[in-house]
Amino acid sequence: MAASRYRKFLRLCQEWPLDETKRGRDLGKHIRDRVAIAFKHGEHTKITDEKECDRMLENLQKINTDYYKNKYPRLYDSTATLCTLEQCTIIVSTDFMEDMNELNKGTFQKLREAFWNIDKKR
Known part of the structure; x- marks a missing residue:
């Protein structure tokens, strides 16, 4: 079986x-x-x-x-957010989520990462 x-x-x-x-x-x-x-x-x-x-x-x-x-x-092609299927597909894609995470970083975190990368190159 x-x-x-x-x-x-x-x-x-x-x-x-x-x-x-x-x-x-x-x-x-x-x-x-x-x-x-x-x-x-x-x-x-x-x-x-x-x-x-x-x-x-x-x-x-x-x-x-x-x-x-x-x-x-479904009765409608949109969601509660009024996004279509194509828009939802873009929003949940890995590339879009990575871009959003980059945008949501604060100034201090961006500076810290920049200095961290400089120290790693040495």
């Missing part, structure tokens, strides 16, 4: 899209890593709680196939 579950999880990982804009924070990458840890012996891995494994697989498949998105369609 573990072999069939393993193959189902592998198929799910192949179907799950990777989001390159979220380096280090992508759900697809996280799921792939977790499957690799859970099935470290591949098809020969012993599963202690088969019901829990099946439940997790079913839930991940529902997310991957947009089950709830189709079951409960």
